[in-house]
Amino acid sequence: MTHDDRPFEIRPSPIQGVGVFATQHIPAGVRLIEYAGERLTPAAADARYPDVAGERHHTFLFAIDDDIVIDAAVNGNDARFINHSCDPNCDAVVDDGRIWIESIRDIERGEELAYDYAYILDERHTPAAKRRFPCHCGAGNCRGTILAKKR
Ligand SMILES: [Zn+2]
Numbered sequence: 001m002t003h004d005d006r007p008f009e010i011r012p013s014p015i016q017g018v019g020v021f022a023t024q025h026i027p028a029g030v031r032l033i034e035y036a037g038e039r040l041t042p043a044a045a046d047a048r049y050p051d052v053a054g055e056r057h058h059t060f061l062f063a064i065d066d067d068i069v070i071d072a073a074v075n076g077n078d079a080r081f082i083n084h085s086c087d088p089n090c091d092a093v094v095d096d097g098r099i100w101i102e103s104i105r106d107i108e109r110g111e112e113l114a115y116d117y118a119y120i121l122d123e124r125h126t127p128a129a130k131r132r133f134p135c136h137c138g139a140g141n142c143r144g145t146i147l148a149k150k151r
Pocket residue numbers: 085086087135136137138139141142143144145
């Protein structure tokens with residue numbers, strides 16, 4: 001997919017900062033964009049972005065597995081602007097060591113693309129931890145945090 005015929009654009013978002021919006025109808029099951037960036041070990045990612053107690057956290061990190069983290073702040077693409085939603089229309093799919101954002105339902109023109117970040121911390125997901133990772137997606141089922149429910 002070239003830059004010009006892709007079915008989305010970047011513009012300001014009511015969720016956070018800028019977001020990615022469909023410029024045409026997108027059916028379910030379309031692989032939209034790779035979540036690109038520098039590949040790091042989790043230790044290198046932690047060293048680059050120390051977690052400051054009590055502060056709101058915002059990075060462009062995405063953990064593929066226990067060994068590889070993608071940092072989209074370095075060599076990333078527009079996928080890093082896709083916001084989190086608790087009622088998402090996209091999902092992040094790991095395929096052969098790469099992350100792809102795919103539509104999981106029909107998306108209307110003008111809808112903001114979003115997927116569930118479902119962050120998992122090493123620490124317990126306490127109310128204080130959840131406040132450092134707030135969600136303002138506005139979905140009816142919003143859980144108030146982009147952290148995953150711990151299993
Ligand atoms: Zn939410």
